Amino acid sequence: MGYLGVEIYIGKNSEREKRYIELKENEANHITFLGPSGSGKTTVMRALAEEIFEKVPGALVIVVEQKFDKNKVRELNEFIKKVTKLKGKAFVKEHFDDIIRYLATVANDGVTYGKIGDFAFGWPNYPFSIIPAFENDKHSILSWHGLKPKRFPVKRIVFRPVRDIDAIRRDNNCEVVEGKIRYQDVDFSFIEKLAQINRNTIYGRVIRQAWDLEKKRDPKLLEQFAEEWERKYRPNSNSPSTTYLSIMEVAALLKQDTIFTRSKDFTSELTTDKINVIDFSANSELYPEEEAWIIKHLVDFIVSKFVRFRNTPVFIFFDEIQNILQYHYGRIAVEKLNREGRSNWVNIISGTQYMYGLPAFLVYGAAHIGIVGRIASADDEQLLSKVIKDFNRIKEPRAKTFDDYKKLKPQLKGRGWFSFDKMYTERMNFRPPQSL
Template identity: 35%
Template sequence: MAVSTRAASPAEVNIPHFNPASGPYLGRLMSTNRKEKLYLPLKVGEANHIFILGKTGYGKTSFMKALAEALWEYYTSRGQEVLIVIFERKYDYSKFQRLKAFWNKRVEELGKEEATRVHPYLAAYFGTLEKYPQLKSQLGFPGDFAMSIPNYILAETYVTRKPYPIDVFTWHGLQPDSFPTRRIVFRPTRAPEAIKLDNGGGKVEVAIGRIHLRDISFEMLARKFDIPKGTAYGRILRKYWKVYKIHDPDEILRRVKAEEPSMRESTYESLKSILDEIRADPLYLKGSVLKPKAEQVTRSGNGIYDEPKPFTDYLTTKAINIIDFSDNSELDLEEQRLIMYLLWQKIKLIAGRKRVDVWLFFDEIQDLIGTAGEASRHNLAWKAMEEIYRKGRSLSVNVVAGTQYLYKLPMSLIMGAAHIAVIGALASPKDLDILRVAIMDGERLRIPVEHDSFEEFLKRRKKKGRGWFSFDREFTVKMYFRPNQSF
């Protein structure tokens, strides 16, 4: 019998239309015939920390993105401000290849003119590449959280084709969508205009992030610029930086000339060389008075922001904030951890004074805060996370953290989670043991960890986007997670 090609109506699919005002939509139950929809019950005055666990390739990052979308819809539908900040770890060239294949298919199906009318962003994006082939090395790297591009591709993924096609979005009562984003990059490795175009164009703002030199400890400075211990210029720089708290390279040189008349010329030249390097670094803001240079003025007309001010001033409730720690930014791990710590200091002020709910998203959180053995007070990212878990409840600051390996993280983070999600399969049998302790009904969990055969492996790979969600770590359900509407 031929399969019908007509689309199913919502009534035929038997889906109650999604109403974001009833709570952030999580997905649908797997255990009932009607596949009821599930919503995240947000508790006022409590931290809603969520751990998301699962192997690479099963949809962990996709669900994180979907949850950020759900929260944005939930708050905006209620007329409430929300500060959503996502720490992005990487960009994905395969996304570009999939987008290109989709665009070529649409041009073949609809013709160039109609495809351009239906997908203006894709037409402009790939048209730019055709017109300016020299930009090939600059373009083609959308981020994991390219949330200003609709997820066209998933719209052609079907739950069933009999008796009529039902795509994933229709089944969930959703549709492809794009969201306003502000992407903050540090020491950008590509042109900001290319980063903007790669991640959605018109709905994307790109800001160049900077850090005050006063926030850099002398110890961090010495490691970054390879200042040897025991050298005369190193001791002098330490005195002015750490003791006198002078963090402007020009002011340090002025003071040294006035106060160190017996300094050897070679020592002065070594000191000046180091300070010249610090001054030239585009990541740092020098001094306490910010005087914009001509090339540093805001270029707001095209959505690119480049001002001499700290990155935390770019945080906004008008868009989803993405802290770009991918290869778009040239940062070492210590700098990333400092940025996380400084962001937390700013968020405490925003949440406390403006009474705005805050949601922080960390993909592969172990890469940023480190494993259990690195959870020390000297680790600024861990120090920030520890404070968030202690003070988040009173400030309405919530954490969504994704990881492959639960057992590598400090137990205080795991036991501090309000909810735990498992997507697809676990990467380690050790994690199943931890979950059965962390979740009250954990003994009922039957989560696949290893595969007994190749056929079983292929079968389980089809379970992408499915898994378990434990509410308050007390009641666990098996479910189909919400798909990500953006790309």
């Protein structure tokens, strides 16, 4: 099923005209959002993920989440208090009982609960239904765009969960599954980092030979290989060698690590029926290098298997993409998406605080560039003046006094500029998310 000619709504310009992006099969639909911390960049990306999930038939939507947001519980509490004051307790009980029950759960145990993800698609965005779009405006942020609060079906994949799965599920009001990686898909470089193996030692070379060269990718097979090695090279020894013991120690570590499995890999959990959230927040216990490897594994699966056998587009959202790009495997994965995206219908939507220093393919290869709030760096301003042809349209807000700054900052949240194909740039009031 193709998506040629599908238009997705991104917001209204300064003249209050609605603006859309047309998504095409034979073009790169990459988008890079730039904005400082707290500018609403993640909020805009969440809205775009919802729009694509609803408007693009059969699309696989994947969001890589970096953190959770405790402020969302406070926002829900404030919403309930305001609605109770306006409509009364009976109205709130009838219409928002699920929220009341959740808030009661958090109030009883604020340690276990209350950690809602940045991309909490499972809760309707009730707060945006009562916050005015502009000062003294009769419309709310949502109604001004013709939208209503809505929850979306979500599958959240957590790796080595540090919290109870049910607590994560309640916080995000969605399906939560534990992400597993098959032994056979893991290369030596992954377990080298995990087990802190020195590949220049004898035991490191033996493990690498067994795991990568002979494809004995299972702790039991690794133990058998170690025993065979010991019999071959130390036939008359009365005590086990340090090499043998070190290999057995690594095998034991691999058996104990809950992230590994012999059966179903986390990629088999991906679905087009729900928004898929790859949870790299504090819910998952992962090293940054492991996160980068998981992204590479995910991209390899999508490019080589998923789109090859399923005629469907893929949209991958990276929040704070610079974190993934710091590491070798992360950079390889994003480069592969950029290189093969057009022919495979795979699209990158990324967010970053600073564009200067990002790989050239991500900056110059972006079909669209959105600036949320403001440009946070003089280096970025200089860079974007080369990338965006009509950069002169972008008028950066300047605060001359501290009072100016306090008034200006809230006004910029969720607003900015959008460059269509880097050819035409407009002031934009971005589409707000219908989820929390």
